[in-house]
Amino acid sequence: MVQIIGCENRLTSIVRLGISDRLEEFYNTMNAYPGLPEFDYLKPETYAEASEFLVTHAGEARPFIGGTDLFVQMRDRVLRPKYLVDVKGLEGMDEISFDNSGGLTIGAGVNMNRLIAAPEVAEHYQILAEAAQSVASYQLRTRATIVGNICNASPAGDTIGASLLLDGMLNIYGGQGMRQEALSTFFLGPGETILQTGDIVTSIWFPRPPDGVKGKYIKLGRNKLSDLSIVGVTAVGYPDADTVSGTHFKLALASVAPVPLVVEKVGEILGVTPVTEETLKDAAEAAMEACTPIDDVRGSARYRKLMVRNLSLNALKDVWHQLSLLNA
Amino acid sequence: MGFHRINLTVNGEMEQVDVTGYMTLLDMLREKLVLTGTKNGCAAGECGACTVMMNGEPVNSCLVLAVECDQALIVTVEGLARDTQLDPIQKAIMDAGGVQCGYCTPGVLIASRALLDRNPDPSESEIRAALVGNLCRCTGYIRIIEGVQEAAKM
Numbered sequence: 001m002v003q004i005i006g007c008e009n010r011l012t013s014i015v016r017l018g019i020s021d022r023l024e025e026f027y028n029t030m031n032a033y034p035g036l037p038e039f040d041y042l043k044p045e046t047y048a049e050a051s052e053f054l055v056t057h058a059g060e061a062r063p064f065i066g067g068t069d070l071f072v073q074m075r076d077r078v079l080r081p082k083y084l085v086d087v088k089g090l091e092g093m094d095e096i097s098f099d100n101s102g103g104l105t106i107g108a109g110v111n112m113n114r115l116i117a118a119p120e121v122a123e124h125y126q127i128l129a130e131a132a133q134s135v136a137s138y139q140l141r142t143r144a145t146i147v148g149n150i151c152n153a154s155p156a157g158d159t160i161g162a163s164l165l166l167d168g169m170l171n172i173y174g175g176q177g178m179r180q181e182a183l184s185t186f187f188l189g190p191g192e193t194i195l196q197t198g199d200i201v202t203s204i205w206f207p208r209p210p211d212g213v214k215g216k217y218i219k220l221g222r223n224k225l226s227d228l229s230i231v232g233v234t235a236v237g238y239p240d241a242d243t244v245s246g247t248h249f250k251l252a253l254a255s256v257a258p259v260p261l262v263v264e265k266v267g268e269i270l271g272v273t274p275v276t277e278e279t280l281k282d283a284a285e286a287a288m289e290a291c292t293p294i295d296d297v298r299g300s301a302r303y304r305k306l307m308v309r310n311l312s313l314n315a316l317k318d319v320w321h322q323l324s325l326l327n328a
Numbered sequence: 329m330g331f332h333r334i335n336l337t338v339n340g341e342m343e344q345v346d347v348t349g350y351m352t353l354l355d356m357l358r359e360k361l362v363l364t365g366t367k368n369g370c371a372a373g374e375c376g377a378c379t380v381m382m383n384g385e386p387v388n389s390c391l392v393l394a395v396e397c398d399q400a401l402i403v404t405v406e407g408l409a410r411d412t413q414l415d416p417i418q419k420a421i422m423d424a425g426g427v428q429c430g431y432c433t434p435g436v437l438i439a440s441r442a443l444l445d446r447n448p449d450p451s452e453s454e455i456r457a458a459l460v461g462n463l464c465r466c467t468g469y470i471r472i473i474e475g476v477q478e479a480a481k482m
């Protein structure tokens with residue numbers, strides 16, 4: 001298929017298409033907002049059926065939940081699957097459950113508004129709700145899901161940092177039945193994950209978070225609300241008697257590396273000596289050094305690096321402040 | 329590519345429609361049911377002009393497949409008024425001067441109605457947050473927000 005590059009004028013694109021190309025391609029060059037390309041829709045009743053279809057139609061079929069990433073990529077002709085497999089009706093997809101020993105399980109079909117409104121999430125996993133709240137708009141969040149956000153594997157995914165820092169694990173149905181995969185080893189590159197053809201993520205699971213955990217998500221976008229991040233910083237901290245400082249900190253960065261990035265060094269720096277303004281600055285500096293951003297339409301690499309340092313400091317300070325209120 | 333037969337309720341009326349897998353809810357409403365109140369501004373979830381209620385919650389109908397709406401309850405801007413009686417949100421936004429060209433209005437009305445359904449007494453910042461996904465290039469938003477505040481009092 002001919003690729004149409006944004007800065008080319010339409011005439012050049014049309015000439016490049018050649019006369020034998022399909023009328024639809026011509027139409028799309030003239031239409032700023034083409035509709036979805038043709039595909040067929042399937043709604044299997046069981047995981048086995050869904051997974052088998054994805055395997056027998058490898059390269060032609062994709063699973064989807066909210067479609068808020070997939071449909072836009074298809075509209076823009078980045079992806080052109082022949083079949084979309086709607087998995088959100090499958091067993092357990094719609095469930096959200098929490099118990100003190102077992103942790104939190106969020107079905108892959110649970111939309112972000114439901115996640116934000118769930119009392120158990122607000123009480124124990126506040127940073128996850130805060131991150132989800134920063135995604136797009138209310139009406140988009142009626143459809144968007146946290147599992148879709150993760151499977152899409154954009155380095156900008158807003159809920160990924162919180163999910164990583166809360167030690168999320170994905171429950172996956174695949175050829176060998178059910179298995180669990182840690183999020184920490186899930187991402188391979190932009191849009192790339194360890195998922196195999198036929199794999200369907202059924203839910204995400206979080207262990208019960210450490211007592212007294214506090215968090216902060218700072219999203220720098222081009223506007224205040226409803227845009228993808230230029231830089232995203234998630235910080236969490238909790239009292240930890242095993243560290244010299246008495247506190248364990250963790251930090252994750254969005255949009256500044258090919259994959260969502262956890263900066264291990266932050267925990268080390270803020271663990272071995274008492275937490276002060278100076279050590280917080282050192283940790284923020286380490287975050288800046290760890291990231292490898294690129295220039296794109298939303299910001300330059302240099303700007304991103306500097307913002308990582310400044311916003312990491314703000315996020316860590318905020319968490320530190322929340323923790324000191326806890327001790328007061 | 330085959331057609332799928334779906335049954336759904338749109339503005340209180342039962343409908344049976346044959347749709348392709350790739351037809352959006354937006355296109356089905358406008359082209360099959362001729363409910364052209366719902367607008368297409370971007371077809372990408374950005375502008376909110378296509379917002380309709382699906383099973384009581386607002387969605388961007390440009391990012392929902394029609395075939396996903398089998399057995400769904402859909403309310404569009406045409407379904408807000410009862411007979412000749414406008415919904416309070418319609419009257420309040422009109423009275424506040426929250427309509428100029430009107431292109432964003434159907435989406436604004438649905439998103440605002442949905443907000444008032446889940447939160448009958450929203451603060452200004454809650455109204456702003458609920459309307460983040462509804463772009464308006466005419467009004468500057470202030471009068472829309474005033475309209476929602478007025479509707480909350482009705």
Ligand SMILES: Cc1cc2nc3c(=O)[nH]c(=O)nc-3n(C[C@H](O)[C@H](O)[C@H](O)COP(=O)(O)OP(=O)(O)OC[C@H]3O[C@@H](n4cnc5c(N)ncnc54)[C@H](O)[C@@H]3O)c2cc1C
Pocket residue numbers: 062063064065066067068069070071072087108134135136137140143144145146147148149150151152156157158159195199200201202226227228229372373374
């Ligand atoms: C206007 C707009 C604004 C946006 N703003 C933001 C934002 O501010 N922040 C942000 O992070 N994102 C944003 N997004 C992106 C998107 O909304 C989110 O990433 C969302 O969480 C995706 O969830 P979904 O259920 O719609 O995913 P889908 O589109 O259904 O799926 C995403 C990907 O995951 C795969 N997949 C889906 N389900 C499964 C499964 N169960 N098993 C295996 N693979 C699966 C699909 O094949 C696809 O590749 C925005 C999108 C739009 C259109």
Ligand code: FES
Pocket residue numbers: 367368369370371372373374375376377378379388389390391
């Ligand atoms: S047309 Fe659906 S959000 Fe713009």
Ligand code: FES
Pocket residue numbers: 426427428429430431432433463464465466467
């Ligand atoms: S009134 Fe014109 S876009 Fe809102």
